[in-house]
Amino acid sequence: MEGGAVAFSNPRTVKDVFKDFKNRRAGILKALTNDVETFTRICDPEKENLCLYGLPNGSWEVNLPAEEVPSELPEPALGINFARDGMQRKDWLSLVAVHSDAWLFAVAFYYGARFDKNEREHLFNMMNDLPTLFDIVTGRKLVKEKASANSGNKTKSTVKVLKFRLLKWLNPLLQKKSHSRRKMTRMRMRMRTKSMVILFVEVVVANIQLMGFG
Numbered sequence: 001m002e003g004g005a006v007a008f009s010n011p012r013t014v015k016d017v018f019k020d021f022k023n024r025r026a027g028i029l030k031a032l033t034n035d036v037e038t039f040t041r042i043c044d045p046e047k048e049n050l051c052l053y054g055l056p057n058g059s060w061e062v063n064l065p066a067e068e069v070p071s072e073l074p075e076p077a078l079g080i081n082f083a084r085d086g087m088q089r090k091d092w093l094s095l096v097a098v099h100s101d102a103w104l105f106a107v108a109f110y111y112g113a114r115f116d117k118n119e120r121e122h123l124f125n126m127m128n129d130l131p132t133l134f135d136i137v138t139g140r141k142l143v144k145e146k147a148s149a150n151s152g153n154k155t156k157s158t159v160k161v162l163k164f165r166l167l168k169w170l171n172p173l174l175q176k177k178s179h180s181r182r183k184m185t186r187m188r189m190r191m192r193t194k195s196m197v198i199l200f201v202e203v204v205v206a207n208i209q210l211m212g213f214g
Helices: 012-033 036-042 079-088 089-114 117-128 133-138 140-175 183-211
Strands: 051-054 060-063
Touching: 012 036, 012 060, 012 117, 012 133, 036 060, 036 133, 051 089, 079 089, 089 117, 089 133, 089 140, 133 140
Parallel strands: none
Antiparallel strands: 051 060
16 A cells, blocks of 8 residues: 555546546556555455545555545445455455446546536546456456457358358359340340349448347
8 A cells, every 4th residue: 555645636627537537547456456465455354444545646545434524526435345354355356346447437527527528428438448447357358358359250251151152142143144135235234233232242241240240
């Protein structure tokens, strides 16, 4: 734990609020990963209700909740120390991570209360581009990325096979020779029909890709 840091800042722009969010997030992430042994030891179930704070300078602190009611900032989850010995460590850390994610967003939008719709949306999109603490602590981020890559490869393969089969099925219909006196006219019609069929196949394939088929 890195004590002595000031828990409050006063960001006024979207950029400043996002920076505050990232710094607090980095502090909590450090507590749940690199400093996990120290963090776990400090969260003694015999102590009073404790909270995990991410601080604006990128450090973290386990402390009692603010005495002011209402507090100057939204408060993180209260009593994280009580569940420490009642569940497996990975589950306990995941629980702390989930509550910390919620707290980080709450603080950010507390600061962003005066932003307009576009500014709030911009702030949310920037925060949402980062993996959550829960994603990192549980390893879910890596699993999701791997699953997404596999799904993408499978979809491409399926689309190629489907496109090949559609054209293979339609090709004989387009290759029939005409023996009528209007052979040239019908040939032109077949060429036009073939173009339309190919366009149809492309549209079908595009829609399958959009739906994530496979």
